[in-house]
Amino acid sequence: MITANVEPVLRHTGLSQAPLSHAQQRLWFIDAADPGAATYNVPLLMRWLEPLDPAALSAALTAVADRHAVLRTRYHLVEGQPVQEVTQSVTVRLDVVDLTGDPNPEDRLHAEAAAAACEPFDLAGGIPVRCRVWRGVPGGDAALITFHHIAIDGWSLSVFFADLEEAYGAVLAGRPVEWAEPEIRYIDFAVWDREVTGGDAARNRLTARAAELRPYASPLVLGLGEARRGGAPTRQGGQVVFEVGDPLRADVHGLAARLRVTPFVVLLAAYQEVLRRWSGRSEFLVGTVTANRPHPATEKLVGFFVNTVPLRCAPRAEDSFSALCGEVRKEAFRSLTHQLIPFDQLSAEIGGNGPLVQVGFALQNMPAWDSVRPRWGAPVQLPTGTAKFDLLLILEERPDAIVGTVEYADDLYSSDLAVEFAGHFQVLLAAAVANPDQRVCHLPLTRREPDLVPPCVLVGPVSDLAGARAAMIGGAA
Incomplete structure (x- = not known):
């Protein structure tokens, strides 16, 4: 039968x-x-x-x-x-x-x-x-x-x-x-969600994806964060807000169109290269947030549908930024086939002592509230003094700008470090869209003079970074 x-x-x-x-x-x-x-x-x-x-x-x-x-x-x-x-x-x-x-x-x-x-x-x-x-x-x-x-x-x-x-x-x-x-x-939806993640087919997808992610899953720590944390992690945190206005916002969209990728890909590629410089790691995971609304009937519902999807990141120092965007596009596209795999199941399958991902990225470009007769101004989300990841970059698309928020765990990172990180992201992004054929290791992180590179940040080809980071952490111990 x-x-x-x-x-x-x-x-x-x-x-x-x-x-x-x-x-x-x-x-x-x-x-x-x-x-x-x-x-x-x-x-x-x-x-x-x-x-x-x-x-x-x-x-x-x-x-x-x-x-x-x-x-x-x-x-x-x-x-x-x-x-x-x-x-x-x-x-x-x-x-x-x-x-x-x-x-x-x-x-x-x-x-x-x-x-x-x-x-x-x-x-x-x-x-x-x-x-x-x-x-x-x-x-x-x-x-x-x-x-x-x-x-x-x-x-x-x-x-x-x-x-x-x-x-x-x-x-x-x-x-x-x-x-x-x-x-x-x-x-x-919750009942359906449980049904589609059960059975042999779903189990096979989970096992295969866990095997792909496991080699990338060691903890990602930026700068001297590892030396700062003492004791159990907390969820206390802070935020630094910045703005990517025109013409850079328009340049991001222009480059995305020329490369036949989405702005998400361009922005995530720049983020990956900044993470490579700050961590000394050439392979790591970044947690991205997907809408996960698999059916038209869910589009008009209020609810918590999002899923955290880990992406494999492997920015190569000698590649051009255009080539990096191509690699990010491939992984982002492949991740769409895995967006129904529950993050908690994936974390349990891979195992480990800490969270599967420590660093997150989110681009918020959801449908805007279209008011017929506005009775109130645009709602503003207030900070709560907490952090969902060790470091999370949230970018929100608006008609005339991209508003960025760096959310950080304050037992690992300081507000000064978050400000520096936000600045590095903007400088590298601007240089990358201006000259996408340049090698990513040559893209600047700062507008400072070369001999004034800020402390705890690694600059150079990937072959130089591992030893430099080990020396830096050893010196802080």
């Missing part, structure tokens, strides 16, 4: 309780290991362009949570295993602070918003979204909507804010909030 290999179908299950998706489970275990941490808080501060109506905003948030069940889902243990359970209905309540007459309303707003951004979530006892409002601020009323990442990702934000705008306008106008029933819910 021959049995057909039927691919699991993503469909509406009608379930109110199910296991977590693989992506959610990883965050749940992190939260369980370090309860009270704000590492995966997503705090978004919005300044209103008109007087804010707290009652209407509460009703609108409740309507959006009614549409997107993941925003009214709790996470708890059943027979020793984490499950998600959809609550039938919730009311999203607001904490309202009136700053009318306060002598320093802006200072108080920013101080209170920074503190609220770091307040922990109780994933078992509450829903993964909350809101605080400040009224009477001369610069405009403000609202801080904070999510736990287990319920939302970057792609989801445009969906969420479009629905919130529609619901808020309807409530103000006294109209009912009416939407078509979603084709699926996030819990349905």
Whole structure:
């Protein structure tokens, strides 16, 4: 008897309780290991362009949570295993602070918003979204909507804010909030996610990919980071923000078009060469973040779909930058076939004492929130004083610039080092797009004079770097 290999179908299950998706489970275990941490808080501060109506905003948030069940889902243990359970209905309540007459309303707003951004979530006892409002601020009323990442990702934000705008306008106008029933819910995706990662075929893919990555999987440490860390790693961290404006942003897109690659490839190639210089390593892994929305029905859903996909990096010092882009393109394309492999399964398969990847890269170019009548300015994500990787470079595409953020673990790296790293990335990127046929080892990292290279940074061909780094770390010991 021959049995057909039927691919699991993503469909509406009608379930109110199910296991977590693989992506959610990883965050749940992190939260369980370090309860009270704000590492995966997503705090978004919005300044209103008109007087804010707290009652209407509460009703609108409740309507959006009614549409997107993941925003009214709790996470708890059943027979020793984490499950998600959809609550039938919730009311999203607001904490309202009136700053009318306060002598320093802006200072108080920013101080209170920074503190609220770091307040922990109780994933078992509450829903993964909350809101605080400040009224009477001369610069405009403000609202801080904070999510736990287990319920939302970057792609989801445009969906969420479009629905919130529609619901808020309807409530103000006294109209009912009416939407078509979603084709699926996030819990349905979680069930599908578990189905597609089971079975022999999925196991074979996992084993093959782990074998490809294992030779690259030793820890990647930059500069003197290894000498700084003493004791167990923490998740405390900081951020350095910079901007890649025109004409460099336009040059990146121009080079990508000429090489028939994406801007992601050009930016990641530059990042890899900076990492090679700072680490003295010619082979390493970088964790990239993929949207992982495998079906059109998921594109209009709020939820946590992203997966961390490790990429093999092997920048060769004597290659041109164009050639490096070609190699990065091949690996990035191959990684698309592996984006459904859960990161936690891959990490377990490869093994090791620490995390599979220490350094991350993310290019955020998700669909923008297209407002019909904007009632608030662009939401700003507040820092939480935490770090998801030892070092993470986040680049966000905007119409006139690329905004970069270097997020770093402060038990390994300092803010001065992060500033230096961000500067090196921009200098090398500019030189690379200006002369993509130049060997990458000759691309400058700094605009300083040659004899003023900053400490803890290795410059030169790959053959020179290993010994130089060993001497540098030995001298710091």
